[in-house]
Amino acid sequence: MSSEAGAAATRPRYWPTLAAPATIFLLLFFVFPFYVVLAVTFGSIDPILRQPVPAWNPTTWNPAILTFTWSNIVHTDGLYEAAFVHTFVFVGLATLLCLLIGYPMAYFLARRAGRHKAAFLALFLAPFWISYMLRLLAWRSLLADDGYINRALIGLHVIATPYPFLQGKPLTLVLGLVYGYVPYMILPLYATLDRIPESLMEAGRDLGLSPARTFWHVTLPQSYQAILAGLVICILPMFGDYYTQQLLAGRANTRMVGNAIVDALTQPIFVQRGAALILVMLVLLIPPILYYLRSTRRATELAR
Amino acid sequence: MDHQRHLEEPHRYARREFLKRAAAAGIALPSLSAILAACGGGAQTQVGGGSNASGSSGANPYGTGGIAGAPYPLARLDAPVTWNVDPADVTASGQQPESGATLKVLRWPYYLDDGVVKAFEKQYHTTVQITEFSDMDKGLAKINSGNGDFDIMFGMNVWAVGRSIAAGLLRPYNHDYLTNFTNNVWDLFQSPFYDQGANYTVPYSVWSTGIFWRNDKLSIDPGSMANPYDVFFDNPPKGKTALLANAQDVLAMPMFHDGLTDVNVTDPAVITKAKDDVAAIAQKAGGLSYDHVDYTDLPAGTTWLHQSWSGNASDAVVFLTNKSDADNLSYYWPGTDGHPANVDNDTTVLLKSGKNPVLAHLLADWVFDAKQSLANFTNTTGYQMPVNSMTPESMVSSGIVPEHLSTVIVSTEDFGKGSRELELAPDVDAFWQSAFAELTAGV
Numbered sequence: 001m002s003s004e005a006g007a008a009a010t011r012p013r014y015w016p017t018l019a020a021p022a023t024i025f026l027l028l029f030f031v032f033p034f035y036v037v038l039a040v041t042f043g044s045i046d047p048i049l050r051q052p053v054p055a056w057n058p059t060t061w062n063p064a065i066l067t068f069t070w071s072n073i074v075h076t077d078g079l080y081e082a083a084f085v086h087t088f089v090f091v092g093l094a095t096l097l098c099l100l101i102g103y104p105m106a107y108f109l110a111r112r113a114g115r116h117k118a119a120f121l122a123l124f125l126a127p128f129w130i131s132y133m134l135r136l137l138a139w140r141s142l143l144a145d146d147g148y149i150n151r152a153l154i155g156l157h158v159i160a161t162p163y164p165f166l167q168g169k170p171l172t173l174v175l176g177l178v179y180g181y182v183p184y185m186i187l188p189l190y191a192t193l194d195r196i197p198e199s200l201m202e203a204g205r206d207l208g209l210s211p212a213r214t215f216w217h218v219t220l221p222q223s224y225q226a227i228l229a230g231l232v233i234c235i236l237p238m239f240g241d242y243y244t245q246q247l248l249a250g251r252a253n254t255r256m257v258g259n260a261i262v263d264a265l266t267q268p269i270f271v272q273r274g275a276a277l278i279l280v281m282l283v284l285l286i287p288p289i290l291y292y293l294r295s296t297r298r299a300t301e302l303a304r
Numbered sequence: 305m306d307h308q309r310h311l312e313e314p315h316r317y318a319r320r321e322f323l324k325r326a327a328a329a330g331i332a333l334p335s336l337s338a339i340l341a342a343c344g345g346g347a348q349t350q351v352g353g354g355s356n357a358s359g360s361s362g363a364n365p366y367g368t369g370g371i372a373g374a375p376y377p378l379a380r381l382d383a384p385v386t387w388n389v390d391p392a393d394v395t396a397s398g399q400q401p402e403s404g405a406t407l408k409v410l411r412w413p414y415y416l417d418d419g420v421v422k423a424f425e426k427q428y429h430t431t432v433q434i435t436e437f438s439d440m441d442k443g444l445a446k447i448n449s450g451n452g453d454f455d456i457m458f459g460m461n462v463w464a465v466g467r468s469i470a471a472g473l474l475r476p477y478n479h480d481y482l483t484n485f486t487n488n489v490w491d492l493f494q495s496p497f498y499d500q501g502a503n504y505t506v507p508y509s510v511w512s513t514g515i516f517w518r519n520d521k522l523s524i525d526p527g528s529m530a531n532p533y534d535v536f537f538d539n540p541p542k543g544k545t546a547l548l549a550n551a552q553d554v555l556a557m558p559m560f561h562d563g564l565t566d567v568n569v570t571d572p573a574v575i576t577k578a579k580d581d582v583a584a585i586a587q588k589a590g591g592l593s594y595d596h597v598d599y600t601d602l603p604a605g606t607t608w609l610h611q612s613w614s615g616n617a618s619d620a621v622v623f624l625t626n627k628s629d630a631d632n633l634s635y636y637w638p639g640t641d642g643h644p645a646n647v648d649n650d651t652t653v654l655l656k657s658g659k660n661p662v663l664a665h666l667l668a669d670w671v672f673d674a675k676q677s678l679a680n681f682t683n684t685t686g687y688q689m690p691v692n693s694m695t696p697e698s699m700v701s702s703g704i705v706p707e708h709l710s711t712v713i714v715s716t717e718d719f720g721k722g723s724r725e726l727e728l729a730p731d732v733d734a735f736w737q738s739a740f741a742e743l744t745a746g747v
Binding site: 048168 | 592593605733743
């Protein structure tokens with residue numbers, strides 16, 4: 001009998017029941033809502049109240065709206081094409097910046113902050129105790145035409161007239177996303193970098209590696225799973241984000257998929273389109289999640 | 305001129321656009337015949353079953369009058385609708401208010417003053433429980449869900465009245481309980497075109513749709529212009545221009561600019577041209593914001609020029625950091641000088657699901673008391689009620705509205721001058737909504 005089979009045999013029988021709360025939670029708050037999204041997408045519109053009528057029976061599902069939505073994503077000048085392009089570009093840039101900013105920050109906190117580590121971590125996390133929405137509202141005030149940032153730039157003679165940060169500037173939106181999501185990159189990186197044994201670094205150095213090559217050959221590979229985790233944790237919510245664009249950009253030239261979904265959901269005759277967009281997003285996000293899960297499993301197997 | 309070129313070739317363009325949008329909306333089943341008609345002869349450019357008075361629907365299971373295009377009559381100024389009333393649904397006269405009851409009220413956020421409600425509770429020894437809805441469709445979904453036993457809804461849009469009656473959601477009024485309504489409310493609402501005899505509705509707020517701007521930032525005077533809407537077309541301030549966030553207001557504006565007085569149009573070419581006009585404004589303005597937050601954005605200086613509802617303009621004064629800055633805000637309704645412009649109202653309706661019909665009647669009527677309507681306007685909504693005591697003169701003399709903003713007060717005469725944006729047939733509505741969706745998507 002293998003050791004795993006032996007362990008399974010001795011495992012108490014009630015163990016699977018410990019998963020019951022999570023299973024019930026997932027059924028209630030993921031599986032059922034997902035089925036509602038499907039039923040709405042493939043449903044119809046009430047002819048009197050003009051509101052969506054979900055089709056609960058899959059045999060009656062009508063794929064017309066999903067087909068329409070998809071064609072408006074993939075065709076140039078389609079209704080949703082620009083939103084998807086914006087989303088991939090902005091999320092890609094913001095995630096890259098999160099990594100470039102987050103990794104050194106996490107490295108510093110984990111390996112160079114010394115006995116002040118806890119204080120630095122607390123200081124870093126302090127702004128994030130306030131809701132993201134409130135912080136974005138604060139940024140709106142700061143970035144307004146008569147806000148402190150424009151006043152400072154004018155005072156320093158960097159610009160002559162206020163820069164319209166809040167009027168559809170992709171830069172503002174990308175920086176807003178970075179600001180909102182960089183902690184989700186830093187925290188898993190910090191947790192991993194903090195646990196890398198110092199002896200591994202010493203071994204690298206004993207073998208004649210320079211600090212840069214030690215980082216490249218020891219630290220970075222050790223933190224690969226954390227980078228992946230940070231990327232997934234940042235990318236997933238960013239793809240659905242709509243309020244950063246609403247509050248910091250608010251123009252069609254920066255519209256993201258989240259905005260397209262919200263717009264559709266607020267217009268009952270287009271709720272089906274919103275539901276279809278959610279389905280498309282879900283399908284598009286499955287491959288990176290599967291890759292992450294596969295990679296994690298492989299790393300776990302290698303570590304055994 | 306660009307506009308003329310569009311108007312000269314409506315048919316080819318219109319049919320292609322129409323098919324694209326009507327199919328996209330996926331709600332054209334009620335008027336499939338209209339789609340086929342639009343595909344047919346080259347002269348056919350109308351979307352839907354005919355949204356004009358000549359297409360009167362006559363008798364209908366739900367009412368008489370109006371025009372065809374939906375399962376129920378669509379009300380028009382020249383084709384008013386009388387809704388059928390089942391006498392069994394009417395609350396009997398002479399009943400006492402329900403005792404120990406909790407009256408369940410639906411309202412838009414901050415759209416009924418808590419002080420007015422408290423005074424009502426005290427007067428009738430009852431409890432009022434308020435639930436809010438964030439937009440009309442969500443409100444309809446709430447009352448249609450069958451949950452909640454709601455008694456009364458404040459702020460039902462006129463376009464939602466017909467479908468709510470057809471869906472069996474509304475309870476008819478018994479006017480015996482409505483003394484304030486009879487005595488204090490403008491005559492035109494005693495029997496409005498959308499509900500002859502006011503069987504199912506009493507009005508709630510009235511407003512105009514006009515031009516709201518920061519006069520300290522922009523040297524414009526729409527009132528002196530041959531076409532006031534040129535302020536949006538000629539030189540909209542870059543990054544500082546905004547329109548309202550709904551299809552009918554946004555697309556009606558260029559139609560008004562072109563001199564149309566009936567903007568409930570079915571012609572795809574006209575709708576498409578309006579969309580193109582707004583897109584051109586967006587181009588000139590360096591992008592447009594479509595929102596309903598003019599009342600905060602103008603005081604903050606985020607926006608300088610906004611298509612606005614008079615109630616929002618009135619509210620904006622509240623959001624000024626320095627009250628003397630009210631001088632910097634100006635509002636103009638083009639209808640004042642005879643230009644085409646929108647004027648509108650919403651309604652208060654009784655809900656069939658409610659358990660307290662007498663109290664619901666009394667609350668609907670309570671807000672028409674001169675003192676309560678003034679408190680409702682001043683303390684919370686900023687939206688005026690159509691009561692005889694509220695005039696531009698009375699509001700200015702009492703210091704409630706700054707003199708230069710007396711233009712936000714709507715008079716009964718304004719309803720004679722203005723146009724109405726009304727409920728459209730489903731496929732026409734889908735066409736309008738699709739055009740607006742394209743604008744917000746920037747395509």
